Amino acid sequence: MAEVTSILIAGVGGQGIILAGKVIGQVAVLAGLDVKTSEIHGMAQRGGSVITHVRFGPRVYSPVIDPGTADLLLAFEKLEALRNLGFLKSGGTVILNNQVIEPLPVLLGKQKYPEAVEAQIAARFNLICLDALAEAAACGNPRAANVVLLGALAHRLPFSYPVWEEALAAVVPARYLDINRRAFARGFAIAEKL
Amino acid sequence: MKLLSGNEALARGAYEAGVRVAVAYPGTPSTEILENIARHYPDIYAEWAPNEKVALEVAIGASLGGARALVAMKHVGVNVAADPLLTLAYTGVNAGLVLVSADDPGMHSSQNEQDNRFYARFAQIPLLEPADSQEAKDFVRLAFEISETFDTPVMLRTTTRVAHSKSMVRKEDPLIPPLKPYQKDFVKYVMVPANARLRHATVEERREKLREFAANTPINRIEPGDPRVGIITSGVAYCYVKEAFPWASVLKLGLSYPLPLTLVRTFAARVKNLYVVEELEPFLEEQVAAAGIPVRGKALLPRTGELSPALVAQALYQDAAFATVAREYAPPPAPTPEPPALPLRPPVLCPGCPHRGLFYVLKSLKLNVMGDIGCYTLGSLPPLAAMDTCICMGAGIGMAHGMSKARPDSAARTVAVIGDSTFVHSGITGLIDIVYNQGVGTVIIADNRTTAMTGHQDHPGTGQTARGEPTKALDFAKLARAVGVTRVKVVDPLDLAATKKAIQRALKARAPVVVVASRPCVLLSRPAPAPVPVRPDACRGCKRCLQLGCPALSLPAGRVAVNPHLCIGCSLCAQVCPYGAIGKGDGQVG
Numbered sequence: 001m002a003e004v005t006s007i008l009i010a011g012v013g014g015q016g017i018i019l020a021g022k023v024i025g026q027v028a029v030l031a032g033l034d035v036k037t038s039e040i041h042g043m044a045q046r047g048g049s050v051i052t053h054v055r056f057g058p059r060v061y062s063p064v065i066d067p068g069t070a071d072l073l074l075a076f077e078k079l080e081a082l083r084n085l086g087f088l089k090s091g092g093t094v095i096l097n098n099q100v101i102e103p104l105p106v107l108l109g110k111q112k113y114p115e116a117v118e119a120q121i122a123a124r125f126n127l128i129c130l131d132a133l134a135e136a137a138a139c140g141n142p143r144a145a146n147v148v149l150l151g152a153l154a155h156r157l158p159f160s161y162p163v164w165e166e167a168l169a170a171v172v173p174a175r176y177l178d179i180n181r182r183a184f185a186r187g188f189a190i191a192e193k194l
Numbered sequence: 195m196k197l198l199s200g201n202e203a204l205a206r207g208a209y210e211a212g213v214r215v216a217v218a219y220p221g222t223p224s225t226e227i228l229e230n231i232a233r234h235y236p237d238i239y240a241e242w243a244p245n246e247k248v249a250l251e252v253a254i255g256a257s258l259g260g261a262r263a264l265v266a267m268k269h270v271g272v273n274v275a276a277d278p279l280l281t282l283a284y285t286g287v288n289a290g291l292v293l294v295s296a297d298d299p300g301m302h303s304s305q306n307e308q309d310n311r312f313y314a315r316f317a318q319i320p321l322l323e324p325a326d327s328q329e330a331k332d333f334v335r336l337a338f339e340i341s342e343t344f345d346t347p348v349m350l351r352t353t354t355r356v357a358h359s360k361s362m363v364r365k366e367d368p369l370i371p372p373l374k375p376y377q378k379d380f381v382k383y384v385m386v387p388a389n390a391r392l393r394h395a396t397v398e399e400r401r402e403k404l405r406e407f408a409a410n411t412p413i414n415r416i417e418p419g420d421p422r423v424g425i426i427t428s429g430v431a432y433c434y435v436k437e438a439f440p441w442a443s444v445l446k447l448g449l450s451y452p453l454p455l456t457l458v459r460t461f462a463a464r465v466k467n468l469y470v471v472e473e474l475e476p477f478l479e480e481q482v483a484a485a486g487i488p489v490r491g492k493a494l495l496p497r498t499g500e501l502s503p504a505l506v507a508q509a510l511y512q513d514a515a516f517a518t519v520a521r522e523y524a525p526p527p528a529p530t531p532e533p534p535a536l537p538l539r540p541p542v543l544c545p546g547c548p549h550r551g552l553f554y555v556l557k558s559l560k561l562n563v564m565g566d567i568g569c570y571t572l573g574s575l576p577p578l579a580a581m582d583t584c585i586c587m588g589a590g591i592g593m594a595h596g597m598s599k600a601r602p603d604s605a606a607r608t609v610a611v612i613g614d615s616t617f618v619h620s621g622i623t624g625l626i627d628i629v630y631n632q633g634v635g636t637v638i639i640a641d642n643r644t645t646a647m648t649g650h651q652d653h654p655g656t657g658q659t660a661r662g663e664p665t666k667a668l669d670f671a672k673l674a675r676a677v678g679v680t681r682v683k684v685v686d687p688l689d690l691a692a693t694k695k696a697i698q699r700a701l702k703a704r705a706p707v708v709v710v711a712s713r714p715c716v717l718l719s720r721p722a723p724a725p726v727p728v729r730p731d732a733c734r735g736c737k738r739c740l741q742l743g744c745p746a747l748s749l750p751a752g753r754v755a756v757n758p759h760l761c762i763g764c765s766l767c768a769q770v771c772p773y774g775a776i777g778k779g780d781g782q783v784g
Binding site for chain 1: 195196197302326354355358359360361362430433434436437440502503504527528530531533534536537538539540541542544576577737740743745747748749
């Protein structure tokens with residue numbers, strides 16, 4: 001593992017991006033590492049682009065990731081994945097939820113949603129693609145899609161499974177914990193097979 | 195050790211410093227400070243004030259009453275509080291008083307990116323700039339000590355990147371300072387000119403004492419490195435400098451006003467080339483240069499937006515002397531690639547948002563709409579594009595009045611739109627002005643029963659305190675009548691016909707009119723999806739429904755479709771569809 005690991009989480013407001021960032025940060029805390037995370041709330045409650053930076057290692061100074069230096073991009077939506085590819089270093093990995101959320105200019109027919117997003121990403125980076133929404137629905141609640149993605153991410157990070165479970169328990173409200181545990185296990189299992 | 199945001203750390207710091215009274219008006223990125231105090235520290239009295247001026251005045255009263263008091267606001271909020279602040283600098287405090295100014299470089303959620311460090315210099319009060327959450331927490335306690343030692347309010351200035359980033363924090367036990375006695379003191383607290391003249395001299399003496407303190411406090415420190423490059427920095431810019439140039443000599447300023455010039459001189463004498471890395475204005479740089487110390491800063495670095503390690507590196511490598519040294523440690527950074535040309539994702543009003551109905555009506559009437567700040571500012575974006583201005587909280591009402599006085603012919607086409615929280619903040623005085631000065635304006639209060647944009651804080655109109663206790667709710671219709679408005683109409687903005695009629699009538703009246711467009715924010719209750727029924731075969735593809743700018747509506751293959759996960763059945767689209775293609779199939783609308 002490099003000195004400092006940088007993970008960018010990108011998606012659309014309302015998808016559970018902030019919670020995902022909290023869980024990763026908590027895992028690193030439990031592993032005894034220094035952590036910095038940074039989130040940006042836009043002007044609207046939901047619907048806008050949201051990104052969260054997470055960095056951990058023995059000593060972290062900057063709370064933001066520089067372009068071309070992220071190890072992993074955890075993308076909750078395909079267009080937002082493309083938008084943030086510039087953060088990844090060469091050889092980096094994208095964990096992609098294959099969901100499409102059309103932004104207003106596309107809904108209004110003024111702009112076109114990009115085509116063949118997966119192929120564009122796979123041409124340049126390692127790609128792990130999954131239908132997190134369907135997987136979460138199969139676990140009992142499509143809103144747990146963020147935790148399915150976390151499970152897939154966990155498979156690519158050097159922390160033990162029980163530490164992730166502990167972090168989930170610390171961050172997720174108790175009444176949703178069971179469903180989130182299942183969603184996490186599902187994401188982890190999918191990444192294991194790929 | 196816990197991972198806390200800067201704002202969570204500030205709340206913890208207030209608790210550990212023995213704060214008894216905390217007051218704020220919500221504003222990104224400051225909001226979570228008071229939210230966390232209200233939620234986690236029941237020993238602290240916490241309230242939302244109607245605006246930042248009142249918030250500061252409450253804190254001043256608490257301080258004179260002998261209790262440590264913390265007041266928090268966003269950068270533009272300090273403009274509202276500036277009147278008491280600049281005179282508070284003269285009176286000083288009794289128990290400590292700390293003002294948190296949360297600035298927003300990059301304007302993630304603001305209408306300007308003013309650098310509030312100038313307020314500290316303007317008011318002649320000490321300025322603390324934490325770089326991360328640990329410092330945010332520690333600096334609160336230190337700020338109270340400085341406040342009481344030097345008899346001054348203290349400004350603690352964060353930025354979005356400090357307020358909303360998380361880093362490790364070590365907790366400590368809280369102090370429990372006793373309530374200080376209240377002491378009447380005519381010369382100190384009554385700023386009539388004769389007393390104020392005396393106090394101004396005190397302020398000048400205090401500044402020089404603070405300058406000495408700043409030279410010796412451990413939060414201003416030299417971190418030795420390569421003596422050929424010295425960088426003066428503060429706040430989160432320090433983190434970027436350490437990330438980009440771990441080898442450089444650094445003067446880290448935690449207490450950055452008054453600037454400790456002796457320490458700056460010591461540092462400058464030890465290094466060959468001197469640079470200042472700071473976000474926004476050349477606040478430190480100009481003071482260093484004015485002291486006759488050669489320095490480079492904004493000649494290399496941008497004066498707008500946030501910095502980052504890459505940006506700082508790219509900037510400083512432009513300097514030949516810097517680059518010569520820096521190349522020994524790392525190659526110059528690659529230029530940042532251009533962002534790809536992709537569809538933008540602008541913020542949108544939520545599905546079911548009541549403001550959408552109001553702005554659709556305003557657009558259809560082709561009015562001049564003097565706007566304001568809140569979620570409803572999104573009504574200025576296409577396709578609604580039904581709000582013409584956004585200057586500051588409360589501005590729209592005065593602007594509508596001014597426009598109709600300047601162009602009487604425009605009065606029948608001009609309205610002001612203001613949110614409920616904003617109306618209480620600084621709209622009521624504008625309304626009083628219209629009535630008093632015989633204006634004829636129409637003021638529309640977009641009343642969604644909360645302060646929605648910052649995350650649903652309560653205000654005097656909601657009937658709940660910051661801690662969720664029931665309280666008296668301000669009645670906007672009664673209030674409008676009480677200030678002399680005789681025509682007041684309350685409508686539901688999701689009823690397009692009624693809203694349109696009320697506004698048309700208001701515009702015909704040759705008198706001030708208040709229309710309260712009242713319907714709770716859809717996120718207050720988070721209703722389950724309840725998609726309106728659609729009949730694509732009846733749709734003629736006229737796209738009128740798309741003019742609502744609802745993210746739940748689209749026309750794939752030229753026929754209307756409703757996103758079943760987003761639509762909550764507000765029925766606005768059914769009301770605008772001329773062909774009965776939406777919502778009329780079974781008569782189940784709304």
